[in-house]
Amino acid sequence: MDDRSKHDHSDWEEVVLAARERARARQALMVDRFGLSGDVQYHWSLDDARITWSRAGKVFLAGRLTMIGSVSLAQQSWLWSWANDSLPRAVLGDIERVRRYGEENDFPVLPWPGFDHRPELVAEARMVAASVLDADGLWAESTDDGQLHFLVHDLAPATG
Template identity: 80%
Template sequence: MDDRPNHDHSAWEEVVLAARERARTRQAVMIERFGLSGDVRYEWSMDDARITWSRAGKVFLAGRLTVIGSVSIPRQSWLWSWANESLPPAALGEIERVRRFGEENGHPVLPWPGFDYHPELVAEARMVAASVLDAEGLWADSTDDVQLHFLVHDLDPVAG
C-alpha cells in the first residue's frame, strides 16, 4: 500500500505563491542591502560551498551556497542536486529537506530526481527550495551547456 499523500495541485499553487512572494522580497532586500548590482563580480566554489562578491578587485561580501540543481541545456532537463552524485557533499547543504518536504506534502516535483525542463516549473522548484531552506537569496550561473542554481545563506560583509 502506498501511504504517500496524493498530489493536491491547489496546495502546490499555494506553496508556490507564498514561496514566490518570500523569494521576491528577500532577493530584492539582498540585492539592495549588499549592493549586488552594477560592476559587481562574483566567484563561487562547490568544494567549500562558498560565494564571494567583489568590486574593483576587493571582496566585500561572502556567503554559503547550497546547490539546488542544474539544467542540462542539450538535454533540456532539470536534475536536483540531491540526485547528482558528482557534487561534493558540502555543496548539498540541507537539500534533502526539500526532497522530504515534497514527499511529506504530496508535491511530486520535489522528490523526482529530475524532470523535463520547463522554465516555470524550475522557477517554482527553486523558490520552494529557497523557502523550505530559509535562504537569503537565489543565484544562478551558466556555462555553454549547463545552468547551475544555488541558494545563498549566511551573508557576511567582508571588511576591506
C-alpha cells in the first residue's frame, strides 16, 4: 500500500494556476511572434509529429507536436495519449513525463489513463502538461465526434 499523502487539492490548484498563467503568456507570445492570426493555414501530421503554418501557399513556420490526449464526445471521456496504443510513437514525445509528474506529486488526474470529460478538468490537464513539457504553445483540432489536443514545441521559421 502506498503511504504517501493523499492528493492535496490546494497543491493541484496552485500548480494549475501557475501552468495557466504560463500557458496564456506562451500562447500569446507564439501567436504574436510568429503571426499566427488572420489568413493562416496549417497542416499537421501524427506520423511525423510535425505542424506547419502557411500563408498564401507558402510555409513560414514549422514545429514539433506532442499529442496530449483526446476527447470522445460520444463517450464523454478523455484519454491521455500515453494510454492510447493506436498512436504513432513519434507524436507521443515525452508525454510519459506528465504521467510520472502526476504520480510523483500525487495528482490523480495525470496518471489516470482517462477520465470523464469535464471541459475545465481537460483544460487543467492540458495546461499542466504544457508546463511540465515546457511547450511553446497548445493546439487543438476538433472533429464531429471528438477533439485532439497537442503541445507545440521547437518552433522555427521554415526555410526555403
